[in-house]
Amino acid sequence: MPARSPRSSTPARSSTPARRRPARPATVNHHGIHLLRSGTAVRGLVESAGLGPDSLVLDLGAGPGTLTAPLARTGARVLAVERDPEFLARLERRFGAHPKVRVVAGDLVTVPLPRRPFQVVASIPYDLSTRLLRRLLPDATGGASGLAAADLVVEWGFAQRVCRAVPRDLEAARWGATYELRVVRRVRAAAFTPAPAVDSAHLRIRSRPGLAGRRVRRVLYAMLAEAFRRPDQPARTAVAEVAVRSVARRVLGDAGLDRGVRAGAVPVDRWADLARSVIDLSRRR
Numbered sequence: 001m002p003a004r005s006p007r008s009s010t011p012a013r014s015s016t017p018a019r020r021r022p023a024r025p026a027t028v029n030h031h032g033i034h035l036l037r038s039g040t041a042v043r044g045l046v047e048s049a050g051l052g053p054d055s056l057v058l059d060l061g062a063g064p065g066t067l068t069a070p071l072a073r074t075g076a077r078v079l080a081v082e083r084d085p086e087f088l089a090r091l092e093r094r095f096g097a098h099p100k101v102r103v104v105a106g107d108l109v110t111v112p113l114p115r116r117p118f119q120v121v122a123s124i125p126y127d128l129s130t131r132l133l134r135r136l137l138p139d140a141t142g143g144a145s146g147l148a149a150a151d152l153v154v155e156w157g158f159a160q161r162v163c164r165a166v167p168r169d170l171e172a173a174r175w176g177a178t179y180e181l182r183v184v185r186r187v188r189a190a191a192f193t194p195a196p197a198v199d200s201a202h203l204r205i206r207s208r209p210g211l212a213g214r215r216v217r218r219v220l221y222a223m224l225a226e227a228f229r230r231p232d233q234p235a236r237t238a239v240a241e242v243a244v245r246s247v248a249r250r251v252l253g254d255a256g257l258d259r260g261v262r263a264g265a266v267p268v269d270r271w272a273d274l275a276r277s278v279i280d281l282s283r284r285r
């Protein structure tokens with residue numbers, strides 16, 4: 001008989017004793033879904049979020065409640081969203097009577113998001129990462145959800161892509177210029193049961209200050225669009241799309257950028273500085 005899969009609640013029998021005990025008892029997982037088992041990774045996510053009794057936090061893809069429980073212990077109001085019937089039943093059993101946890105049966109890609117500002121702390125399915133960020137982060141017209149902050153477990157390669165100082169695609173550049181996206185730590189495959197084929201990352205997302213307004217977002221996204229359309233042009237040409245020449249010169253200097261710098265070489269945080277300065281200077285003129 002083949003050894004039982006590590007997905008099973010009963011660990012496979014082994015001739016060598018396990019070197020380390022799992023961070024918590026293994027949970028029933030018939031689906032091959034990668035559940036977090038590392039206390040370090042779970043604590044890191046929850047502590048990074050800095051939640052308190054006034055916070056509202058979404059655990060998207062809550063599974064058996066690996067994150068839901070420590071999130072609830074912070075005193076925050078928790079919405080645990082899950083679509084799998086077995087996990088939902090388990091969540092209901094664990095948190096059905098909890099005054100601050102609501103178990104929501106739904107798809108994390110379509111479930112209505114709260115109107116009031118909220119945070120997300122979640123270990124999300126790898127294949128939904130892009131769709132989820134599209135929901136949570138602003139769109140091209142400057143619209144955005146009420147996302148205040150997010151601490152997510154995503155595939156390592158995905159995190160690397162969206163955290164590049166100079167992203168390769170316009171969508172990641174818009175995200176990176178509007179939000180600070182940072183890898184807090186590598187989450188090794190062994191931190192999950194069953195272990196996935198690749199490592200993951202704790203991806204921390206925070207708003208960059210001064211970029212909440214529609215006007216500043218329009219300026220920012222117009223410059224980025226131009227920079228991506230013609231990356232070899234000087235950055236000042238992209239800035240000149242949204243500001244008169246003298247302002248363009250000034251803001252580039254203020255952002256510490258060389259006059260001749262290529263648009264395609266400007267890091268996302270510099271585009272954020274440029275947008276804020278353009279708005280600031282145009283207000284003063």
Ligand SMILES: C[S@@+](CC[C@H](N)C(=O)[O-])C[C@H]1O[C@@H](n2cnc3c(N)ncnc32)[C@H](O)[C@@H]1O
Pocket residue numbers: 033034035036060061062063064065066067081082083084087106107108109122123124125128
């Ligand atoms: C990587 S597991 C994380 C589970 C748990 N949060 C943990 O960290 O151990 C992802 C979870 O998302 C759920 N899921 C997958 N697709 C979903 C969807 N479209 N909407 C809601 N939940 C989904 C799966 O059932 C699974 O429980």
